[in-house]
Amino acid sequence: MTTPSTPPESTAPAEPAPSRGSVDLTRYAWLAIFAAIATIALKAAAWAMTGSVGLLSDAAESGVNLVAAVVALVALRVAAQGATQRFLYGRAKAEYFSAAAEGAIIFVAAAVILVMSADRFIHPRPLEHVGVGLLVLVAASVLNGVVAVVLMRAGRRHRSITLVADGKHLLTDVWTSVGVLVGVGLVAVTGWHRLDAVIAFLVGVNIIVTGISLMSESISGLLDKALDDEDNDAITRILRSHTSRDVTFHGLKTREAGQEKHMNVHIQVPDTWTVKRAHTYAHELDEELMRAVPGLHAELHVEPISDPASYDDIPSAEIPIYPDSSIGRTSPDRHRQDTPPAQ
């Protein structure tokens, strides 16, 4: 958990918190790479021993992990470089390219597996040394499971979609391997050799499903998807607690960019407030928001509450702040003119 302590107008080239976290993230990406290499070696050995395309398909899924881990490492390094003169908003979205590339590679791996499984179904072949082969598969799966948990915990702690995605993917690989283990075991017991091809086909389909969900997640990120409901609720709760006769809000928008979270909102303050007072108010609100949503970058737009122009700039799509949709939508002064003052 890191709460940025530098004010938004700080002249520092990058906030210290993200770069400190990125050292850890790079380390985890290396862990994923070594785990993938070890897993591929073990599963490929199991395939060579048994001649099972089911085991080969499992090895191919680990090959996808290796490519994904390398792309993730590159993306994390790029994202950690912070803002530059050319990329003034930083490159936090580099993570999404990693997930998108992983999805694309997954489709290629799945196509190869599906073709091989069809071929093996037409030309079935008996398996050899199934017992030893499956023991090697168990060893690879235990390694995968441990690394998956480490990656997911680190990813959640550092708000990295790449690490969480890698960890989740490794964990589904463990379940895939369990399915392959049972299936190949059944081939040995029943002697129905075509079952091996059926297993490989099912693994191939599973790889495609994984690829689709990974790509849709990263595309949503590139299209500036809103923050999740939990974060949006935390933000609107704070804005409502600051709402009074003097201060209202409208035009709340949120979005995620890799590890970063962003929000925009307009604050209507009394026309008579000085710039200094409004600025202090906005800064204190900013700090409260950052405490509630770690990693949040807030853009706060201050406007006079009685000026009709303040209500001409409400965006066409926004996150509702109040259950009563009339609050913050029109000048309270104009509203007061319509109704006789209560004496």
Ligand SMILES: [Zn+2]
């Ligand atoms: Zn300021």
Ligand SMILES: [Zn+2]
């Ligand atoms: Zn406005």
